[in-house]
Amino acid sequence: MRTLTADDVVIGAALPGLTIDLTPTLVVSTALATMDFTPVHHDVEIARAQGSTDIFLNILTTMGLVERYVTDWTGPAALIRRIDVKLGVPAYAGDRLSLSGAVVGREEEGFRAEVRGRVSLGDHATAMVTFTLP
């Protein structure tokens, strides 16, 4: 697996896009892998009864996918220091999550990358990820 070093990173560089199909399997398997058994993440009937159109991603998974998106690009040498996520519209099963991002700065604690996760309804997550590289 390739890995970036600090010298490789240019402020303003775009991260390659990543599109994830939000299949029911993905929504359910990630909810369970994050130990989140809230019914709206695995039971369509209950999700609909509560006004949702379908089951949807849980927040722990959104955090995990944002982390994965950045480390897919940096490679294994990166150390993630901080992930700030502003949550927007729900990411429903059957939709598609498109992640995009760019390196927006470098500060004492590390590089900062802005990440957006979009679904058909709009922005699901707007994130700032802080990481260091060797």
Added chain:
Amino acid sequence: MTGATPGATPGPDPADDELRELAAKQAALGEVRGTPAADPVNAPMIRHWLDAMGDANPAYLDRGVAPPAMAQVWTMQGVRPRGKVSTPVDDVLAALEARGYTGVVATNCEQTYHRYARLGERLTPATRFAGLAGPKRTALGEGYFATWNVTWYADGDEPVAEMMFRVLKFRPRTRTGTAPAGRREPYPLRPAVNGDTAFFWEGVSRGELRVQSCADCGRLRHPPGPLCPHCRSADRSYVTASGEGTVYSYVVHHHPPVPGRRTPFVVAVVELPEGVRIVGNVVDCPPEDVRVGLPVRVTYRAMDDDLVLPQWTPREPR
């Protein structure tokens, strides 16, 4: 939470001050330690998580550490929470719920990782209520933003990760607002709303549990009726109950099928501290966990696009 308050008080809503006081009290509790993780940081759960996320980063298992975004995973409650320790946040959310702010949506999740947790470490969460802001008008309806912080400590007292979490608790908009596309299947059973009971259902639509009272002798009665059984006065009023109660008796309905319901479901007689008993479903709880004396709190559930029913959900005992 206060006891019964007069229902017909005009003027500014004292509930806002009560919420602010409760929020300040909970914030003053400072950091409250929770139950340590059921399992230490371990490779099988990490592998499972990486697989579900589609994360091929080999750094974690190679170096014997957990993905930092798993911080919260280690201390999740599981399918059947055992001996859940309450946090300073619970009472604030319950008070909002009782005042009709029944909708919830998370708005911010910010995590700082001091270091990656290592295999074998058992994390312990500690929660601090940070603050309540509102009431504010939002796209979803009027609501309050509640913010809290969780810190995960490793075996000693070393903080490994921290999180700031914020939710909006809102009063779901009524039908006139922007209705989501597609109406839900109408719930086939409707309550009987008449001159005797209209106040109760108006209360439900505002997230208040109202109990009829005699305007002359002041005694409470439920279900509502035209005459006071004690003094025979026909003058009536109501009080707003605290929304808490205990299961006085219950049945688990298995058969016959009931239109609009999935069996089994629980029908309980709930005794209120105000002194009356009220019939309702117990939800969010497997029927086998319901028992006489179970502490419950009212919750308002949308049965379809128009009908909201008060139901009962387990709460922490006082």
